[in-house]
Amino acid sequence: MAKKPTKDPNYKVIAENRRARFDYAIEDDVECGIVLQGSEVKSLRQGGSNIAESYATVDDGELWLVNGYIAPYEQAKTWGHEERRRRKLLVNRKELAKLWNATQRQGMTLVPLVMYFNHKGLVKLKIGIAKGKKTQDKRATEAKRDWQRQKARLLRDRG
Template identity: 90%
Template sequence: MAKKPKSDPNYKVIAENRRARYDYAIEDDLECGIVLEGSEVKSLRQGGSNIAESSAAVENGELWLVNSYIAPYEQAKTWGHEERRRRKLLASRKEVARLWNATQRQGMTLVPLVLYFNHKGFVKLKIGIAKGKKTQDKRETEAKRDWNRQKARLLRERG
């Protein structure tokens, strides 16, 4: 997750895909910008969005965010936005080529992790380059998490 800098009034997490780390083994991540309309930004400031069912894809040398939800902005009735439209993501050509290579040749998936306002007030999206976990791996991760919780509880009781 994106860390919050100390005493930064502009930084704000809008939406987080908490299930991504459970379903995927994330090997690398990338911060990129996102092309939005004015009503979308205002809606995000109010906190109405969801990236849990969305994904990212490289098509024709461009990076796209597919199936993300941004709630309609009530005050923008005539010039509103589509809630689930494809949104272009901004990354350098080199990064897009690296992502294309990871998805097409290595069989990885691009998973949106966090949507947030950075310290300058711009909307940013953190994308994870991930490999899907099998059911056994998910059970293993859950067992490790439970054991760490239990261990912490035991250490608290002793000391």
């Protein structure tokens, strides 16, 4: 019999882009590290961040997170950080080549899905390689979700 996985005390979701799965069809995802300053990490531990309006881009052989918001840390007044600066993302060369190929040749978009502390306590960002949905695709997704809710409600009322 398999052991139940224990809840890891270090794993914690910091920010989630819930709108991404509605606006984009996610083909694949990549986990990457992020280069942060000390005040940014302390602010993230308090839970002050937003990745909803952000995106990732490949520039000059490096992967960057653009427009990601990390709230200022109050105790770091003098040596604080810029809230919406470009932050470098860390991936290996093979993954970087895959991301560059997806964006430049295939016309895909790199969308941040979730930012979290992993089991070691390091900040990680999961990036989705996505293609934008058209309006009719969004309507179909919404209709499917509504039907699933209605079906669950009917089964719950019947039983």
